Amino acid sequence: MQLEFFKYQGTGNDFVMVDNRTKFFPKENTKLIAQLCDRRFGIGADGLILLENDTETDFKMVYYNSDGNQSSMCGNGGRCLVAFAKKLNVIQKTTTFMATDGLHHAHISDDGLVALQMIDVSDVNVNPEFVFLNTGSPHHVQLVNNLEQYNVKENGSQIRYSELYGKEGSNINFVNQIDESTFTLRTYERGVEDETLSCGTGATAVAIAMNVLGKTDSCTINLNVEGGKLIVSFVKEDSVFKKVMLKGPAKFVFNGIIEI
Ligand SMILES: N[C@H](CCC[C@H](N)C(=O)O)C(=O)O
Numbered sequence: 505m506q507l508e509f510f511k512y513q514g515t516g517n518d519f520v521m522v523d524n525r526t527k528f529f530p531k532e533n534t535k536l537i538a539q540l541c542d543r544r545f546g547i548g549a550d551g552l553i554l555l556e557n558d559t560e561t562d563f564k565m566v567y568y569n570s571d572g573n574q575s576s577m578c579g580n581g582g583r584c585l586v587a588f589a590k591k592l593n594v595i596q597k598t599t600t601f602m603a604t605d606g607l608h609h610a611h612i613s614d615d616g617l618v619a620l621q622m623i624d625v626s627d628v629n630v631n632p633e634f635v636f637l638n639t640g641s642p643h644h645v646q647l648v649n650n651l652e653q654y655n656v657k658e659n660g661s662q663i664r665y666s667e668l669y670g671k672e673g674s675n676i677n678f679v680n681q682i683d684e685s686t687f688t689l690r691t692y693e694r695g696v697e698d699e700t701l702s703c704g705t706g707a708t709a710v711a712i713a714m715n716v717l718g719k720t721d722s723c724t725i726n727l728n729v730e731g732g733k734l735i736v737s738f739v740k741e742d743s744v745f746k747k748v749m750l751k752g753p754a755k756f757v758f759n760g761i762i763e764i
Pocket of ligand 1: 517550569575576577578579580581641642675693694695696702703704705706
């Protein structure tokens with residue numbers, strides 16, 4: 505069978521996009537999804553995303569990590585899916601869609617950046633060495649020195665597989681503060697089991713965690729990731745983070761047909 509796919513990337517976090525409105529895609533075939541994401545035997549990506557019809561909203565997002573397993577919310581993937589939906593003329597510049605963590609609003613600005621509303625965050629678990637929170641996916645956030653030389657894969661996998669996070673695991677973010685409202689982060693992603701060039705729910709988690717730790721009083725925070733720059737903004741009501749927006753580029757790279 506021939507599969508038409510569209511390759512997108514958002515600050516270097518890359519995805520295979522499939523228009524699955526006819527429900528043809530074999531969603532239970534974990535091995536196939538992992539193969540499509542394989543950077544040597546397949547197309548190559550951090551994840552695979554299906555665009556499906558939804559009765560209540562413009563479309564539904566189904567997300568798979570590159571290990572082939574369906575997973576929790578992907579912020580960069582959600583932003584790329586909005587750009588893909590525009591390319592398919594499913595939407596124009598604004599949208600509401602359904603994902604595994606509920607409804608998301610998004611808009612495409614004139615400069616092509618895509619802003620995605622993330623879930624509200626109220627539970628932020630502050631520990632002496634790290635912060636843990638869920639921004640649609642689980643995130644461990646830890647400040648480190650010499651982030652540029654830091655061994656993200658080794659240290660990230662150790663924490664991800666430690667008893668701290670059990671069977672579920674977590675994504676692991678290592679952070680360095682640049683100025684009052686700018687941070688650099690590098691992320692070890694669960695389900696990719698490697699460092700990715702960017703993680704949208706991770707950047708969102710870092711922005712919120714740094715505000716909670718008092719490292720910044722700003723509600724609009726710049727996140728420098730390996731693959732580019734993201735901006736996270738929010739409104740803080742009591743200790744609940746609302747109107748959480750993740751903004752950044754979401755680019756079409758190429759499309760093709762692959763035999764599956
Ligand atoms: N690997 C994550 C999902 C993708 C998150 C990331 N790609 C993003 O942009 O949010 C997990 O299994 O929790």
